[in-house]
Amino acid sequence: MSSSSGSIVTHSVPTQRLMSVASHLHSQRSKVVVCRNLGPDVMPILEARSELDLVVWPHDSTCERSWLMENISGATGVIVMLTDKVVSTMSVGYEHIDLKEAAQRGLKVGYTPDVLTDAVADLSVMLALMAGRNGGIGVDLVQRGQWATFSWAPFGMCGPQLSTTAASPTRKIGFLGFGRIAQATLARLVPFGITHCLYHSNPSSPPNHARDAALAKQHKLQAVSKVDIDELSRESDVLFVLAPGGSETHHIINETLLRKMKRTSILVNASRGTLVDSDALAKALREGWIWGAGLDVVEGEPNVMIDHPLVKEPKCVIVPHIASATMETRLEMATLAAQNLIGAIMGWEMPSQVNLSNVS
Numbered sequence: 001m002s003s004s005s006g007s008i009v010t011h012s013v014p015t016q017r018l019m020s021v022a023s024h025l026h027s028q029r030s031k032v033v034v035c036r037n038l039g040p041d042v043m044p045i046l047e048a049r050s051e052l053d054l055v056v057w058p059h060d061s062t063c064e065r066s067w068l069m070e071n072i073s074g075a076t077g078v079i080v081m082l083t084d085k086v087v088s089t090m091s092v093g094y095e096h097i098d099l100k101e102a103a104q105r106g107l108k109v110g111y112t113p114d115v116l117t118d119a120v121a122d123l124s125v126m127l128a129l130m131a132g133r134n135g136g137i138g139v140d141l142v143q144r145g146q147w148a149t150f151s152w153a154p155f156g157m158c159g160p161q162l163s164t165t166a167a168s169p170t171r172k173i174g175f176l177g178f179g180r181i182a183q184a185t186l187a188r189l190v191p192f193g194i195t196h197c198l199y200h201s202n203p204s205s206p207p208n209h210a211r212d213a214a215l216a217k218q219h220k221l222q223a224v225s226k227v228d229i230d231e232l233s234r235e236s237d238v239l240f241v242l243a244p245g246g247s248e249t250h251h252i253i254n255e256t257l258l259r260k261m262k263r264t265s266i267l268v269n270a271s272r273g274t275l276v277d278s279d280a281l282a283k284a285l286r287e288g289w290i291w292g293a294g295l296d297v298v299e300g301e302p303n304v305m306i307d308h309p310l311v312k313e314p315k316c317v318i319v320p321h322i323a324s325a326t327m328e329t330r331l332e333m334a335t336l337a338a339q340n341l342i343g344a345i346m347g348w349e350m351p352s353q354v355n356l357s358n359v360s
Helices: 012-027 043-047 065-071 099-104 117-132 135-143 180-192 209-219 229-235 255-260 278-287 327-346
Strands: 030-034 052-056 077-080 172-176 196-200 223-226 238-241 266-269 292-295 316-318
Touching: 030 327, 043 052, 043 327, 077 327, 117 135, 117 180, 117 238, 117 266, 117 292, 117 316, 117 327, 135 316, 172 180, 172 229, 180 209, 196 209, 196 229, 209 223, 229 255, 255 278, 278 292, 278 316
Parallel strands: 030 052, 030 077, 172 196, 172 238, 196 223, 238 266, 266 292, 292 316
Antiparallel strands: none
């Protein structure tokens, strides 16, 4: 506006204040706590977002709870590992997150399914072969320097063959749980000449005859069949445990089931340790109810010491929860965890979000 003298009057001070406020609002960044450095391929995804104020655990070890509690105040999002306690987790499971608390606080929880399907399927087959062919016993013999004194015998170190032969033309593979990982494992076993696929899944879910027929045709199997758990245990040459954890499946592999299995059968667990009763499995191996077991997970892990009943069993091959531990898969998991976090903070759709609508 003009003054009486014709000069222009400016409102410089209020304008500068408005610009300062706008700049301040624009500079407000979302604090994100990252509980483990995700490496040179993934951290740049987070670091490239100017909207994020990253606070990263500085050590290559499990994040200490005291550090997390000190830094989490005011955080908009958190990337946790499987061993941490709460918004985007680098794991397919989320039992380590209090979903009820997350739902009550209105938090979004991201996880990383699907990307580890192939890696877990690969390891499941490896465990079946290791357990069946006495791989654990053989490796231990060599590592203790006893190969030179090992007395060879025509049937020494022999175990049941996974693949079919002219003399043994039938192989029945069983799955407790028949989701993505189980079906990927099935596909990997087809070249071994398996003839039948049996599975047991949620009893409330009706059989999917069309899908099963399509799988049988695709893999040239005699049958893909949903069966009750008793038939699964009786008929399976190898039984893969690939079902979710939780109260409904706790110790579903128990003494009663193990006693029904073939003496030459193999049990593989690459899902959750709580599904298998460790004491019952140790007894089954010790007394020869089944041939062997291959485990990626054990109830109570990682507190599985040398005196654990399953560690004491020579025919039990145990690896320390490494089913997803390939460079390719862990990179995909870390990337998805970062993308989940960014999506939630930016108000976008999270690529993989846990459904909390039914959590109470």
